[in-house]
Amino acid sequence: ESISSVSSSEKKFIGFLVKYVCTSKPKDLFTNLDKISKHMLDKMDPKCDENLYRKQYGNLKECVLAGAGIMSVFKLDGTSFRMRKRPVMDECHEAGIIPDDAWEEYLKAYDIFMTNYLSILKRTENNQCAKCDKRYHVTVTDCPKGDSHEPMYDFDKDEDVLNCRIE
Structure with missing residues (x-):
């Protein structure tokens, strides 16, 4: 249906x-x-x-x-x-x-x-990978979908976390 x-x-x-x-x-x-x-x-x-x-x-x-x-x-x-x-x-x-x-x-x-x-991601030094969509600690580099994780957010970009997505 x-x-x-x-x-x-x-x-x-x-x-x-x-x-x-x-x-x-x-x-x-x-x-x-x-x-x-x-x-x-x-x-x-x-x-x-x-x-x-x-x-x-x-x-x-x-x-x-x-x-x-x-x-x-x-x-x-x-x-x-x-x-x-x-x-x-x-x-x-x-x-x-x-x-x-x-x-x-x-x-x-x-x-x-x-x-x-x-x-929570920002406070715990985590990010979300643009390739595998998984949450990861910034010290972890291995991505199951490629060489290394590609961060989805740059938390230094803005105080408002909603404005931190990397386009």
Whole structure:
């Protein structure tokens, strides 16, 4: 099933999931399925669109696994429900499966996530390799994708870590 064939009810559910993760865990951009389930059961009307959508599939895990659009936006690892990497999220938004209001929440959360992540990299003398996409300590030079790691960030470039990407 292609991303473009996502139903309006699945798109709305994706919007709910994106907003939930972005507002509850912006530093991480992931949560546990149990937390979403608990929120849906405890805080939402049992007959709201999101709960009715979920109930079509039984439990939340079955619901997310059945949704091609949902699984385009999220990755499920056990019960850890994680947003995909930014380029994939961009593609999903461009394909129209992430509603604009949820996209705005994602962009805000993504900045928080990246600020946190990059601050940790900077503070711990780490970087991310442009070739292998792995995090590495600056003293480690061997890259599995070539001779040596190619840093993705120059933390001396700017005080704001979001402006330190090497273009």
